[in-house]
Structure formats: structure tokens, C-alpha cells
Amino acid sequence: YATGCSIPYSQEVVPTLSEWGLIIFSLLILNLVTVVIVRRKHSLAIAGDVSGSIKAPLFNAGVFGKMLACTIALSVVGLGIAGAVYGTLAMRDIIGTLISAAIVAYMAHLWVGPKR
Numbered sequence: 001y002a003t004g005c006s007i008p009y010s011q012e013v014v015p016t017l018s019e020w021g022l023i024i025f026s027l028l029i030l031n032l033v034t035v036v037i038v039r040r041k042h043s044l045a046i047a048g049d050v051s052g053s054i055k056a057p058l059f060n061a062g063v064f065g066k067m068l069a070c071t072i073a074l075s076v077v078g079l080g081i082a083g084a085v086y087g088t089l090a091m092r093d094i095i096g097t098l099i100s101a102a103i104v105a106y107m108a109h110l111w112v113g114p115k116r
Contacts (some may be wrong), residue, residue: 020096027103034110040105063113076102 035058075097081090 018092020092020100022094024099027100027107031103031107031110034107038110038113046075057113058110059107060113064105067108067112068102071101071105071108072098107109 019099038058079089079094079097
């Protein structure tokens with residue numbers, strides 16, 4: 001019991017957003033902004049098309065696959081360098097890097113996709 005208090009006192013850890021959580025959250029917000037910008041560009045581009053036959057896809061599997069392969073390869077190289085420098089990596093670092101790589105691949109896919 002805490003001093004002068006009849007309620008039991010416990011030292012529970014307050015959950016906070018970890019560094020990887022912040023990185024992934026900020027990447028997701030950046031993806032959301034990118035989707036809005038891509039949608040707006042496409043809606044301005046097809047404004048003159050009254051038939052509505054032009055649709056801007058938000059996912060192209062071929063482009064995403066290439067972007068994912070590139071980002072995973074860069075992530076593995078980065079993890080290798082980090083492992084060589086620091087000697088060891090935590091599992092959360094590996095998982096966080098791979099999740100972040102997939103999000104970055106989707107964002108890069110949105111940037112490259114409209115140009116093709």
C-alpha cells in the first residue's frame with residue numbers, strides 16, 4: 001500500500017508506442033497522403049472524360065512486386081550492415097524493418113505506377 005492510502009499501489013507499466021510503432025505509423029500516414037494526392041491527380045486528369053471510362057487503380061500487382069523485391073533487398077542489406085556494426089539485432093528490428101519495407105514498397109508503387 002502507498003503511504004497514507006488504503007488503495008493498493010501497483011507499478012504497472014503504461015504501454016507506449018515504441019520506435020518501430022512510430023516509424024510504421026508515420027509511414028502509414030505518409031501512404032495515406034500519397035493515396036490522396038494520387039487520387040486527386042487522377043481525378044483532375046479525367047475531369048474532361050464524361051464517360052468515366054478511365055479508372056485510376058490504387059494497386060498494380062506487377063509494379064508492387066518489383067518495388068517490394070527492391071525494398072526487401074535494400075532492407076536485407078541494411079540489416080546486414082546493422083548486424084555487422086552492432087553485432088546483434090533484436091527480432092523486433094527485423095520484423096519492423098520488413099513491415100516498413102512493405103509499406104515503403106506500396107508508397108513507391110504509387111509514385112511509379114501513374115507514370116507507367
